[in-house]
Amino acid sequence: MSAARDIRPRQDDLGVQTQHISTSPSASFHSPSSHSSALARTIPVINAKHLKPFATTDIKVLLLENVNQAGRDMLQQQGYQVEFLKSSLPEDQLIEKIRDVHVIGIRSKTKLTERVLKEAKNLIVIGCFCIGTNQVDLQCAAAQGVAVFNSPFSNSRSVAELVIGEIIALARQLGDRSNEMHNGTWNKVSNKCWEIRGKTLGIIGYGHIGAQLSVLAEAMSMSVIYFDVLNMMSLGTAHQVESLDQLLAQADFITCHVPELPETKGMIGKAQFEKMKTGSYLINASRGTVVDIPALVEAMRSGRVAGAALDVYPNEPAGNGDYFTNDLNEWATDLRSLKNLILTPHIGGSTEEAQSAIGVEVAQALTQYVNEGTTLGAVNLPEVTLRSLTMDEPNHCRLTFLLLFLQVVYIHKNIPGVLRKVNEIIGDHNVDKQMTDSRGDVAYLMADISNVNAAVIKDLYERFESLSSRIMTRILY
Numbered sequence: 221m222s223a224a225r226d227i228r229p230r231q232d233d234l235g236v237q238t239q240h241i242s243t244s245p246s247a248s249f250h251s252p253s254s255h256s257s258a259l260a261r262t263i264p265v266i267n268a269k270h271l272k273p274f275a276t277t278d279i280k281v282l283l284l285e286n287v288n289q290a291g292r293d294m295l296q297q298q299g300y301q302v303e304f305l306k307s308s309l310p311e312d313q314l315i316e317k318i319r320d321v322h323v324i325g326i327r328s329k330t331k332l333t334e335r336v337l338k339e340a341k342n343l344i345v346i347g348c349f350c351i352g353t354n355q356v357d358l359q360c361a362a363a364q365g366v367a368v369f370n371s372p373f374s375n376s377r378s379v380a381e382l383v384i385g386e387i388i389a390l391a392r393q394l395g396d397r398s399n400e401m402h403n404g405t406w407n408k409v410s411n412k413c414w415e416i417r418g419k420t421l422g423i424i425g426y427g428h429i430g431a432q433l434s435v436l437a438e439a440m441s442m443s444v445i446y447f448d449v450l451n452m453m454s455l456g457t458a459h460q461v462e463s464l465d466q467l468l469a470q471a472d473f474i475t476c477h478v479p480e481l482p483e484t485k486g487m488i489g490k491a492q493f494e495k496m497k498t499g500s501y502l503i504n505a506s507r508g509t510v511v512d513i514p515a516l517v518e519a520m521r522s523g524r525v526a527g528a529a530l531d532v533y534p535n536e537p538a539g540n541g542d543y544f545t546n547d548l549n550e551w552a553t554d555l556r557s558l559k560n561l562i563l564t565p566h567i568g569g570s571t572e573e574a575q576s577a578i579g580v581e582v583a584q585a586l587t588q589y590v591n592e593g594t595t596l597g598a599v600n601l602p603e604v605t606l607r608s609l610t611m612d613e614p615n616h617c618r619l620t621f622l623l624l625f626l627q628v629v630y631i632h633k634n635i636p637g638v639l640r641k642v643n644e645i646i647g648d649h650n651v652d653k654q655m656t657d658s659r660g661d662v663a664y665l666m667a668d669i670s671n672v673n674a675a676v677i678k679d680l681y682e683r684f685e686s687l688s689s690r691i692m693t694r695i696l697y
């Protein structure tokens with residue numbers, strides 16, 4: 221087989237119309253579970269909607285919001301066509317672009333709403349190169365058979381470290397002193413400046429970030445309490461309180477680390493500020509909707525809150541520039557006028573370490589899904605994987621010759637009896653391995669079938685596609 225990339229269809233030995241892709245090792249996906257990954261592999265992928273196999277060079281990827289180079293490189297090395305933009309796109313432009321792509325990579329600013337997703341006729345997978353997935357209509361994506369992946373903890377440490385820095389900066393009014401010096405003013409004061417040793421940190425949401433922060437804070441002799449809707453294992457000597465009100469009443473520093481959900485919207489508002497200790501501090505590096513900003517402004521003006529740090533806002537601009545004005549958020553000027561308020565442009569997870577780790581992790585998940593159908597780590601589909609078809613398999617030479625193994629990836633609506641119909645179809649064939657799982661209304665089945673030929677593939681595909689419960693059928697071989 222030629223090492224040159226050639227995406228033209230050709231007839232292979234079995235007479236199946238397939239496509240021929242690079243055998244360069246650098247174009248192979250190095251799956252952690254695959255011992256053959258260093259060897260050249262040929263992984264044509266069928267996009268079900270066209271009933272034609274894809275060469276990897278046919279896969280179109282759109283990366284928005286300055287996704288890290290490491291992730292971009294990995295996708296390019298697959299041979300995919302990768303378009304890269306530094307910022308997000310307004311909805312209408314996004315719709316134009318998304319119509320054409322199979323894979324989209326975004327961060328927190330790109331809103332993949334139902335309206336956008338309905339136009340994404342070729343889309344098979346979304347990569348959120350971040351933790352949050354609130355910017356994607358996950359249910360709509362699942363109903364369309366579009367898998368969504370994120371990076372669940374690669375930037376957690378970066379956020380936790382930022383928050384530790386902010387706790388000290390707020391306790392010592394560092395932002396104000398630094399601004400004054402920038403304006404030429406020497407203002408040596410100790411009034412209302414504190415050590416953090418012995419103070420109580422109240423963490424709302426004890427997940428990846430909250431737990432990491434708990435350890436760091438205790439290392440600096442803070443005592444840690446936290447509130448979470450789940451019962452969690454406390455790290456160190458931290459302890460879980462039973463209600464948000466208890467946390468608000470006890471903590472000197474309060475920091476929010478909950479996801480954006482209907483229940484967390486406005487979770488810290490006027491009533492909660494009134495329950496906080498006078499002179500306490502608030503930090504929000506979760507999502508902008510969690511804190512009611514006008515209520516925060518009022519609480520800071522009244523002296524109830526002695527300082528705050530905000531990294532996230534209800535409305536955030538698509539790219540960098542002079543956007544932090546009342547045009548974007550009506551209270552921006554009020555915020556900018558407050559003392560001891562640290563404002564950062566959603567940079568909690570923005571470190572070199574975090575971004576490159578996220579780039580690699582999400583690019584890997586995307587590649588594994590596109591090339592192998594694996595949904596491990598998907599946030600909206602059942603997690604299903606099969607052992608890779610490797611050189612260690614008894615029939616590995618068939619893998620090398622492409623069409624002797626067929627992997628059917630079938631996403632279907634989870635209606636009772638549907639699996640019986642699916643199994644009736646594949647039961648007539650030589651099923652090497654098979655796995656199914658469901659999540660909500662959607663079930664996902666993977667099956668490796670050996671000894672297939674062009675007619676069998678066509679028959680299988682057509683029979684799956686004719687099932688009324690079908691969402692998406694892909695055949696990878």
Ligand SMILES: NC(=O)c1ccc[n+]([C@@H]2O[C@H](COP(=O)([O-])OP(=O)(O)OC[C@H]3O[C@@H](n4cnc5c(N)ncnc54)[C@H](O)[C@@H]3O)[C@@H](O)[C@H]2O)c1
Nearest residue numbers: 351352425426427428429448449477478479505506568569
């Ligand atoms: N500023 C940034 O750059 C940045 C970076 C990463 C993550 N984030 C945000 O931080 C959030 C938290 O990240 P994480 O990785 O720790 O998430 P996580 O899912 O690991 O933890 C969230 C925790 O919040 C808890 N929770 C959910 N609803 C709650 C409620 N109503 N009350 C109390 N607890 C509740 C959950 O049980 C969970 O333990 C993310 O969802 C994301 O929006 C921001």
Ligand SMILES: O=C(O)CC[C@@H](O)C(=O)O
Nearest residue numbers: 327328329350351352569
């Ligand atoms: O990088 C981003 O845009 C989002 C960072 C953070 O909020 C996340 O959800 O991981």
